Amino acid sequence: MASIKDVAKEAGVGVGTVSRFLNESGYVSEEARVKIEEAMKKLDYIPNELARNLYHKKTGIVAVLVPNVSNPFFSEFVDHAEAELYRCGFKMMLCNTEKESNAELEYLDMLRRHIVDGVITGVHSLDVEEYKKIHKPIVALDRYLGEEIPVVAVNHRKGGRLAAEALITNGCKKVLHFRGATQVESPYHERHYEFERVMKQHGIQTICYELEWNRLDSGYYREVVEDVFLKGLEFDGVFAVDRLAIECMNETIRRHRKVPGDVKFVSYDGTYITEMVEPKMTAVVQPIEGLARESVQLIYGLIGGRVYRDKNITLEVELRKGNTTII
Amino acid sequence: MASIKDVAKEAGVGVGTVSRFLNESGYVSEEARVKIEEAMKKLDYIPNELARNLYHKKTGIVAVLVPNVSNPFFSEFVDHAEAELYRCGFKMMLCNTEKESNAELEYLDMLRRHIVDGVITGVHSLDVEEYKKIHKPIVALDRYLGEEIPVVAVNHRKGGRLAAEALITNGCKKVLHFRGATQVESPYHERHYEFERVMKQHGIQTICYELEWNRLDSGYYREVVEDVFLKGLEFDGVFAVDRLAIECMNETIRRHRKVPGDVKFVSYDGTYITEMVEPKMTAVVQPIEGLARESVQLIYGLIGGRVYRDKNITLEVELRKGNTTII
DNA sequence: AACGAATGTGGAACGGGTTCCACAATGCAT
DNA sequence: ATGCATTGTGGAACCCGTTCCACATTCGTT
Numbered sequence: 075m076a077s078i079k080d081v082a083k084e085a086g087v088g089v090g091t092v093s094r095f096l097n098e099s100g101y102v103s104e105e106a107r108v109k110i111e112e113a114m115k116k117l118d119y120i121p122n123e124l125a126r127n128l129y130h131k132k133t134g135i136v137a138v139l140v141p142n143v144s145n146p147f148f149s150e151f152v153d154h155a156e157a158e159l160y161r162c163g164f165k166m167m168l169c170n171t172e173k174e175s176n177a178e179l180e181y182l183d184m185l186r187r188h189i190v191d192g193v194i195t196g197v198h199s200l201d202v203e204e205y206k207k208i209h210k211p212i213v214a215l216d217r218y219l220g221e222e223i224p225v226v227a228v229n230h231r232k233g234g235r236l237a238a239e240a241l242i243t244n245g246c247k248k249v250l251h252f253r254g255a256t257q258v259e260s261p262y263h264e265r266h267y268e269f270e271r272v273m274k275q276h277g278i279q280t281i282c283y284e285l286e287w288n289r290l291d292s293g294y295y296r297e298v299v300e301d302v303f304l305k306g307l308e309f310d311g312v313f314a315v316d317r318l319a320i321e322c323m324n325e326t327i328r329r330h331r332k333v334p335g336d337v338k339f340v341s342y343d344g345t346y347i348t349e350m351v352e353p354k355m356t357a358v359v360q361p362i363e364g365l366a367r368e369s370v371q372l373i374y375g376l377i378g379g380r381v382y383r384d385k386n387i388t389l390e391v392e393l394r395k396g397n398t399t400i401i
Numbered sequence: 402m403a404s405i406k407d408v409a410k411e412a413g414v415g416v417g418t419v420s421r422f423l424n425e426s427g428y429v430s431e432e433a434r435v436k437i438e439e440a441m442k443k444l445d446y447i448p449n450e451l452a453r454n455l456y457h458k459k460t461g462i463v464a465v466l467v468p469n470v471s472n473p474f475f476s477e478f479v480d481h482a483e484a485e486l487y488r489c490g491f492k493m494m495l496c497n498t499e500k501e502s503n504a505e506l507e508y509l510d511m512l513r514r515h516i517v518d519g520v521i522t523g524v525h526s527l528d529v530e531e532y533k534k535i536h537k538p539i540v541a542l543d544r545y546l547g548e549e550i551p552v553v554a555v556n557h558r559k560g561g562r563l564a565a566e567a568l569i570t571n572g573c574k575k576v577l578h579f580r581g582a583t584q585v586e587s588p589y590h591e592r593h594y595e596f597e598r599v600m601k602q603h604g605i606q607t608i609c610y611e612l613e614w615n616r617l618d619s620g621y622y623r624e625v626v627e628d629v630f631l632k633g634l635e636f637d638g639v640f641a642v643d644r645l646a647i648e649c650m651n652e653t654i655r656r657h658r659k660v661p662g663d664v665k666f667v668s669y670d671g672t673y674i675t676e677m678v679e680p681k682m683t684a685v686v687q688p689i690e691g692l693a694r695e696s697v698q699l700i701y702g703l704i705g706g707r708v709y710r711d712k713n714i715t716l717e718v719e720l721r722k723g724n725t726t727i728i
Numbered sequence: 729a730a731c732g733a734a735t736g737t738g739g740a741a742c743g744g745g746t747t748c749c750a751c752a753a754t755g756c757a758t
Numbered sequence: 759a760t761g762c763a764t765t766g767t768g769g770a771a772c773c774c775g776t777t778c779c780a781c782a783t784t785c786g787t788t
Contacts, residue, residue, distance in 0.1 A: 077774055088738035093776060100777095101736045123514040124455045125774035129743050133451070133516075135494070142480060144673070149476040153469060156497050160504065165516075167462070168495040170483050177487065187450040188744095189460075189492075292673055317677070324679040346471070346619055350644070351678055352651040404744055415768035420746055427747095428766045452745035456773050 076117035084113035096121060132191050135165045136373055137181050139195040141172040145290055146316065146345035147362065148196060151215070154366035155194065162374045164191075171197045172288075185210040192373040195219070198258055199288065211376035213369050216261050224376075224385030226369045227261040233358045233391040234268030237313050237340045240356060242276050244338045244399045246311030249273065250302070251280045252318055255287035265342065265358075269313060281307055285318075295321045303329070310336065316343045320351050323398065339398035353397035364389045403444035411440035423448060459518050462492045463700055464508050466522040468499040472617055473643065473672035474689065475523060478542070481693030482521065489701045491518070498524045499615075512537040519700040522546070525585055526615065538703035540696050543588050551703075551712030553696045554588040560685045560718040561595030564640050564667045567683060569603050571665045571726045573638030576600065577629070578607045579645055582614035592669065592685075596640060608634055612645075622648045630656070637663065643670045647678050650725065666725035680724030691716045 078096075082089040087106050094100040095110050102110075113119070127133045138155055140148040156166045167190055171177045178200050184190045185208055192211035198219060205212065205219045212219065216227045241249055251273075253266040273280050283302065286294070295318045303325060312322055319341035326337050333339060333353060341348055344359030368387045375382065405423075409416040414433050421427040422437050429437075440446070454460045465482055467475040483493045494517055498504045505527050511517045512535055519538035525546060532539065532546045539546065543554045568576055578600075580593040600607050610629065613621070622645045630652060639649055646668035653664050660666060660680060668675055671686030695714045702709065 078776095079774080082738090089775080090738060090740095090777080091736085094737095097776080101734085103736060106736085120510075120513045122455075122774055123511075123516050124451065124458070124460070125743090126776075128449075128451045128455050128745085128774080129776050131451070131743080143470060143483070144473070144476045144480040146471070146473075146476075149471045149473075152495070153471040153497060156470070156495060157500050160496075160501055165511075166495050168479070168483060168493050169487075170480060173484050174487055183447075184450075184492075186447045189450050292676070320677055324677070327679050347674060347677060349619070350647055350651070350674060352654050405746095406744080409768095416745085417747080417768060417770095418766085421767095424746080428764085430766060433766080449744050452743070452773090455744080455775090456746050458773080 076119045078119075078121065080117055081110065081113045081119050084117060085109040127188075131188060132377075133189060134163060135167050135190045136192045136194060136370075136377075137167040137169060137184060137190040139169045139171055139178060139181055139193065139197045141197055141288070141290065142170050143168065146347050147343050147360075150345055150362045151196065151366050154363045155370055158367050158370040162370060164370075164374070171199070175199075179204065182208060182212075185212075191377045194369045194373055198260065211373055213373045213376070215365060215369055218259060218261065224372055224382065224387070225261065226365055226372065226387045226389075228360050228365070228389045228391045230262050230264035230391075231268045233342065233360075234265035235272050236391065236393045237265070237342065237358050238269045238272035238276075240340050240393055240395075240399055241311040241313065241338055242272070242278060243401050244311070244334070246338055247278060248309050249278060249280045249311040249313060250283060250307060250309040250322075252283045252285055252298070252312075252314035252322075254285050254315075257287040281309060290315075290317070292317060292321070299325050311338045311340075313340050314342065316341045316345050316348050316355070316357065319355060319357075320347060323351070323355070334398050334400050338400070340393075341398075344394055348394075348396065356396040356399040357394050358391050359394045360391055361389050403446040405446075405448065407444055408437065408440045408446050411444060412436040454515075458515060459704075460516060461490060462494050462517045463519045463521060463697075463704075464494040464496060464511060464517045466496045466498055466505060466508055466520065466524045468524055468615070468617065469497050470495065473674050474670050474687075477672055477689045478523065478693050481690045482697055485694050485697040489697060491697075491701070498526070502526075506531065509535060509539075512539070519704045521696045521700055525587065538700055540699045540703070542692060542696055545586060545588065551699055551709065551714070552588065553692055553699065553714045553716075555687050555692070555716045555718045557589050557591035557718075558595045560669065560687075561592035562599050563718065563720045564592070564669065564685050565596045565599035565603075567667050567720055567722075567726055568638040568640065568665055569599070569605060570728050571638070571661070573665055574605060575636050576605060576607045576638040576640060577610060577634060577636040577649075579610045579612055579625070579639075579641035579649075581612050581642075584614040608636060617642075617644070619644060619648070626652045638665045638667075640667050641669065643668045643672050643675050643682070643684065646682060646684075647674060650678070650682070661725050661727050665727070667720075668725075671721055675721075675723065683723040683726040684721050685718050686721045687718055688716050 078089050078092050082092045091106055092110055095102045143149050143152055159166050169181050194213045196215035198217040202220045212223050214223050214225045256263050299321045319339050323339050341355045341357045344357035348355035348357045405416050405419050409419045418433055419437055422429045470476050470479055486493050496508050505524055521540045523542035525544040529547045539550050541550050541552045583590050626648045646666050650666050668682045668684045671684035675682035675684045
């Protein structure tokens, strides 16, 4: 493997000249250019990025932490984040933290080890103190990680309200509300608070089903749905995250109840799977591409040394009517 | 940011001693140990991985190239690949090549630039010659990239046969067969050849619908389905890749035809979305986790310098009966 | 002719680790 | 006392680029 020294020797010039040629910085005569080009071709020379990175103390890599890429919400997020990072000249390192409990810590450590220039995290099981120790570019997707770390999230309060209003408008009287456990305070819990508030305000009964913390696999969702029907819960409306809403709807249909005739559904997130089921799911849609873009723009700025005054970013949600509601 | 020199000075020892201590290689006296540990704590020292990587000429990063992570097949693959790489002590760099046409080339170049130690590619739009030039660890997922590059794939021939037999057993007489364009010869085309062969053998009529090359987004699939119904094609069985099969089934149901009564469906891949629709899709299931595991094991071996005699790996598929077929 | 600016160059120092080598001090057996 | 493992150490050389500085040449201007 040829190095810059070999090229310099072959071309009969100094390493500095070769370096200036490669980086188009400083003066290089036409004569030297030609000789260097020939030498490079002859030796099939490719600069070692590692040496460059060492000098510059950066790698152009951003780590993205998600619980699980096969979850549609995160796979769409990762998809868009990768594209946006690419546009900014960055590469993406991906980490699923769900399976390996200490992966989160390990990836944060990479910041300090200079392996990645920044971290975008959609994950939060570590103590906030761990995050406070690190004074490096970190952006949180929908998590609170301490005052220092900017948060990108949607207006979940509005999301909860839209869902509630949709079910109310559709005349639901008894609504099954699946809510995530509130182990750790996160922005996305707002939707549940607001949903309950609006329901109460309208005097509509809700059945709150508390989900276990940090479980978002299909297997668990199916268990939950089974449990619901086993308990013989009665409801004419459902509010849940996409996957769970779909599982619940399918079971409802299998039990020969009509959707949206007997039971209405509104799901949260609005990933592509809500458009893939029949009937199409009415959903509160998060602008996932926007979340990805904003996260990347923020981390890009932070890595570039920019300081933000008001770092948190909130995007809007909207209700996309499918056929699991009538109006 | 403290360096190893600072630690050495603080502890009153040489840099070599600190290095040996860090790597647990060679002799370090108990006395030196204590002093180094104190110095490290005092300076909050963390070794710079970049410098290590430069010396060792490796980064512990493997690039995974897929057309699009938000495609369920690839998102499951990536999910499992990441987990398996993690177990092997590697980090994963992820690249979606669909949106950026020259990303494929750029990522291959990273091998030569020493940014990644290996590449697993589920993508192939580049000329095979480009791959032949690179004598570095590369593993192909379901693609032919030249004799030198090992291929991990399933037994697609059997997959095609299973699909055909399922539709035949269910008494289909006129089957709609969506097949990918064969721009580039790839292992997965085998399923189409075999499907057609078996159908012909049994004297069953097929309508071949040729898909555009390299398009696997939902939007395109919906266009295709619309086109099919616009053309008024008649069929009592369908064979297609998961997403397309689902889109087609949904439209069929919307047009008040019964599934599986009037039309039977068998999809290919068997990703989680086939279990999420109602009725559940009968599918030829690829062992995605197995593919990921084998790909990682291969790249792990190649990076470690192992030489394989018969490098290609073929896994088995199976038919998972859902409710889009009767028998 | 004199002078400064522009153009061009080679090589040392640096970034932050790892490894190897020369060398020193023990311990233990003969 | 001698020999030789074993334990332990510091520092130079190396990995491979980048940057800076001292220095050389050419050009245009007055």
